[in-house]
Amino acid sequence: MPGATLAEELRTANDRGGRPPAGDPGGRGDGWGGGGRAGTPRRAYYTGLVLGLGTILMFFLALVSAYIVRKGLGGDWRATQLPPVLWLNTGVLAASSVTLEAARRSFRQGEAAGFARWWLAGLLLGIGFLAGQLVAWRQLAAQGVYLASNASSSFFYVFTAAHGLHLVGGLCALLYVAARGWSHLLRTDGLAAGMAAAYWHFMDGLWVFLLLLLYFGR
Amino acid sequence: MSTDAHAAHAAPTGFVRKYIFSTDHKVIGLQYYFLALLAAFVGLALSLLMRLRLAWPTMEFPLTGQMLPEQYLALMTMHGTIMVFFVLTTAPQSGFGNYILPIQIGAADMAFPVLNMLSFWFTFAAFVVLLAAFFVQGGAPISGWTGYAPLSAIGESAGPGLGMGQTLWIISIAIFCGASLMGALNFIATTVDLRARGLSLMRMPLTVWAWFITAIVALLAFGVLLAAGILLLLDRVAGTSFFIPGGLVVTEKLLPHEGGSPLLWQHLFWFFGHPEVYIAILPSMGIASHVLATFSRKPIFGYRAMVYAIATIGFLGFCVWGHHMFASGMSPYSAIAFSLLTMSIGVPSAIKTFNWLGTLWGGRIRFTTAMLFALGFVSLFVSGGVSGLFLAQTSVDQPLHDTPFVVGHFHLIMGVASIFGIFAATYYWFPKMFARHMNETIGKLHFWLTFAGVYVVFMPMHFMGLFGQPRRYPDLQALSFGSLLDPAHKFVSIAALVTGAAQLLFLFNLFWSMKKGAQAELNPWQATTLEWTVPSPPPHDNFGGRTPQVYRGPYEYSVPGETEDFVPQHLPASTVQAQGD
Numbered sequence: 001m002p003g004a005t006l007a008e009e010l011r012t013a014n015d016r017g018g019r020p021p022a023g024d025p026g027g028r029g030d031g032w033g034g035g036g037r038a039g040t041p042r043r044a045y046y047t048g049l050v051l052g053l054g055t056i057l058m059f060f061l062a063l064v065s066a067y068i069v070r071k072g073l074g075g076d077w078r079a080t081q082l083p084p085v086l087w088l089n090t091g092v093l094a095a096s097s098v099t100l101e102a103a104r105r106s107f108r109q110g111e112a113a114g115f116a117r118w119w120l121a122g123l124l125l126g127i128g129f130l131a132g133q134l135v136a137w138r139q140l141a142a143q144g145v146y147l148a149s150n151a152s153s154s155f156f157y158v159f160t161a162a163h164g165l166h167l168v169g170g171l172c173a174l175l176y177v178a179a180r181g182w183s184h185l186l187r188t189d190g191l192a193a194g195m196a197a198a199y200w201h202f203m204d205g206l207w208v209f210l211l212l213l214l215y216f217g218r
Numbered sequence: 219m220s221t222d223a224h225a226a227h228a229a230p231t232g233f234v235r236k237y238i239f240s241t242d243h244k245v246i247g248l249q250y251y252f253l254a255l256l257a258a259f260v261g262l263a264l265s266l267l268m269r270l271r272l273a274w275p276t277m278e279f280p281l282t283g284q285m286l287p288e289q290y291l292a293l294m295t296m297h298g299t300i301m302v303f304f305v306l307t308t309a310p311q312s313g314f315g316n317y318i319l320p321i322q323i324g325a326a327d328m329a330f331p332v333l334n335m336l337s338f339w340f341t342f343a344a345f346v347v348l349l350a351a352f353f354v355q356g357g358a359p360i361s362g363w364t365g366y367a368p369l370s371a372i373g374e375s376a377g378p379g380l381g382m383g384q385t386l387w388i389i390s391i392a393i394f395c396g397a398s399l400m401g402a403l404n405f406i407a408t409t410v411d412l413r414a415r416g417l418s419l420m421r422m423p424l425t426v427w428a429w430f431i432t433a434i435v436a437l438l439a440f441g442v443l444l445a446a447g448i449l450l451l452l453d454r455v456a457g458t459s460f461f462i463p464g465g466l467v468v469t470e471k472l473l474p475h476e477g478g479s480p481l482l483w484q485h486l487f488w489f490f491g492h493p494e495v496y497i498a499i500l501p502s503m504g505i506a507s508h509v510l511a512t513f514s515r516k517p518i519f520g521y522r523a524m525v526y527a528i529a530t531i532g533f534l535g536f537c538v539w540g541h542h543m544f545a546s547g548m549s550p551y552s553a554i555a556f557s558l559l560t561m562s563i564g565v566p567s568a569i570k571t572f573n574w575l576g577t578l579w580g581g582r583i584r585f586t587t588a589m590l591f592a593l594g595f596v597s598l599f600v601s602g603g604v605s606g607l608f609l610a611q612t613s614v615d616q617p618l619h620d621t622p623f624v625v626g627h628f629h630l631i632m633g634v635a636s637i638f639g640i641f642a643a644t645y646y647w648f649p650k651m652f653a654r655h656m657n658e659t660i661g662k663l664h665f666w667l668t669f670a671g672v673y674v675v676f677m678p679m680h681f682m683g684l685f686g687q688p689r690r691y692p693d694l695q696a697l698s699f700g701s702l703l704d705p706a707h708k709f710v711s712i713a714a715l716v717t718g719a720a721q722l723l724f725l726f727n728l729f730w731s732m733k734k735g736a737q738a739e740l741n742p743w744q745a746t747t748l749e750w751t752v753p754s755p756p757p758h759d760n761f762g763g764r765t766p767q768v769y770r771g772p773y774e775y776s777v778p779g780e781t782e783d784f785v786p787q788h789l790p791a792s793t794v795q796a797q798g799d
Contacts, residue, residue, distance in 0.1 A: 063449075
């Protein structure tokens with residue numbers, strides 16, 4: 001009935017006492033339904049992740065541009081010596097990315113135990129990185145370098161704290177995947193693990209960028 | 219999975235899940251709308267108090283007595299912050315965008331309904347925190363909605379309201395940033411991934427385009443404001459020197475800060491702040507385009523040009539922030555670049571304006587209240603835009619900066635134009651939201667009073683600026699020529715009171731019509747887009763568990779050879795002659 005509105009069609013469908021014709025007229029065919037209520041399509045989660053990472057990038061780029069401008073004002077700028085433990089931390093963080101990918105490979109091969117082992121390793125390495133960052137803060141404080149000591153140290157604490165908080169969020173995502181367990185991964189085809197790992201790799205790369213900025217741009 | 223889906227599919231029955239912590243985009247849209255309505259009347263009241271002080275400086279207010287200069291500045295700061303963030307950003311984008319966008323693209327809800335709920339409640343919390351600034355020691359901040367450092371960065375020694383009040387202001391803005399980012403992410407993901415079959419990008423209604431582009435702008439802009447706000451907060455509470463220069467003496471005390479840059483704050487703030495004014499106006503452009511086409515009974519003139527123009531405006535919005543800083547001592551070379559880029563926004567803006575006029579040309583225009591407000595929007599956009607071209611030139615800006623000329627300019631183009639978009643949208647979609655019409659007679663009276671009123675209020679401000687009156691002064695008695703402006707200020711204040719009172723007509727019409735308005739049919743405007751195919755108000759999942767199919771563009775009005783003068787988007791192509799995209 002070409003002239004009928006959807007509302008009229010719906011009413012007729014309801015009068016018949018049933019749902020509209022089956023067969024997912026949305027036709028997405030990916031088993032995730034056609035819209036928010038019936039389940040958000042899988043790719044929307046990845047769109048959301050990319051957008052979220054985009055806005056996180058803008059947040060850090062704003063801080064980076066402030067860093068460059070503030071440093072360029074010269075005068076009072078005294079370079080902050082980076083604690084050497086940062087390099088070790090960076091290695092730990094990179095290793096955590098590798099183990100998360102190893103876990104995802106185990107998932108694709110259907111090895112539940114391998115996945116759990118690698119995922120846990122990634123989680124622990126992530127916690128190790130954050131602990132290492134705290135050590136770096138303590139080392140700086142031991143030298144008498146605090147948040148307000150100099151613009152250079154202010155930026156160091158701001159960058160590491162902001163990045164660390166984002167990693168805490170990442171840890172929550174890793175924990176979520178671990179808590180939901182293997183059967184949930186199977187049902188969702190590893191969606192949450194893929195998203196958590198992608199977020200983690202992004203934070204990994206962002207840290208390398210920030211470290212190089214703080215090192216070469218000090 | 220299937221049980222999850224069914225649980226999510228069913229409409230909630232409890233009051234709290236249905237009306238308070240709802241994940242239904244329509245409920246959230248209305249929550250945003252009513253929050254913005256409350257904020258608009260609070261902001262309006264603050265501005266009227268300012269107008270009273272300007273026209274009658276010695277006036278005694280009940281309870282508080284004569285208004286002190288710092289109280290005037292606190293009103294100014296809160297008026298600007300409330301209006302920009304909680305009205306202009308909230309109603310046209312978050313309010314109507316939430317309610318209408320998913321239905322117009324044929325989706326059952328936003329992509330992430332829980333995130334959607336969170337973003338509303340973050341916005342609500344931000345509003346409460348902001349209002350709390352009125353009730354703390356020292357009162358609300360006096361540093362303006364732009365929170366210029368170092369005034370905003372030093373703390374309470376800098377003046378009243380700059381202690382706890384300013385801190386609350388920053389926290390409120392930070393929460394608002396989080397809310398806007400969540401909302402923007404949701405809008406983009408929804409538009410990209412949840413469109414109905416057949417709804418290609420170039421078949422999207424211009425409202426959807428406007429909300430989509432606005433969301434992209436918001437996604438890129440609010441993170442920067444959040445970063446700036448955190449640095450400002452650290453300057454205040456942790457003793458850092460991002461924005462506070464060295465050697466600053468406040469109330470005969472040398473501050474311990476060194477080397478910070480107030481200009482850095484201005485750059486960060488306006489990198490967000492200029493896109494923000496487009497966040498305020500772009501949704502209203504979309505609404506105006508949509509309403510003009512519907513009531514001209516013609517396809518929108520130059521659909522693709524409209525899409526490209528709105529995207530260009532969104533992009534250029536990120537390249538012109540320096541034009542707010544011509545008087546800050548920035549390099550004249552950057553000023554020239556910012557000036558040229560600013561004037562180049564005139565091109566896509568003119569494309570839009572001429573296309574609106576082209577849409578009207580030869581149309582069979584129906585002068586509904588919604589249409590009047592859309593026409594009013596075009597008028598205000600032109601009037602406010604032309605003075606923008608004045609201000610875009612550095613040499614003209616130097617004398618006009620910090621005068622009411624700027625106040626008149628941005629109120630017309632950003633403030634009132636966007637408000638007219640909200641009014642047009644309210645009168646237009648009210649029948650869909652509440653299955654009743656708003657009263658057209660009261661609506662038209664409301665339009666004419668408001669339309670004339672805003673011109674009478676804001677046009678004289680341009681002349682006050684040309685006259686040389688400085689901005690942000692609570693009274694002008696100390697100026698040698700101040701008393702010459704007295705009659706003009708009294709005139710503007712009386713006009714503002716009348717225009718403000720006229721808004722009560724709208725408030726009455728809105729709530730009265732919900733209960734007593736004439737019953738509206740499904741598609742009272744004979745419009746083409748998908749929201750007019752679903753019941754009023756739409757059911758919980760909009761389309762009753764199915765996704766509609768779209769076969770044509772959004773503005774097929776007066777198609778030759780058709781019996782009706784409109785062809786809805788969901789009608790299959792076989793029923794009419796083949797149409798272009």
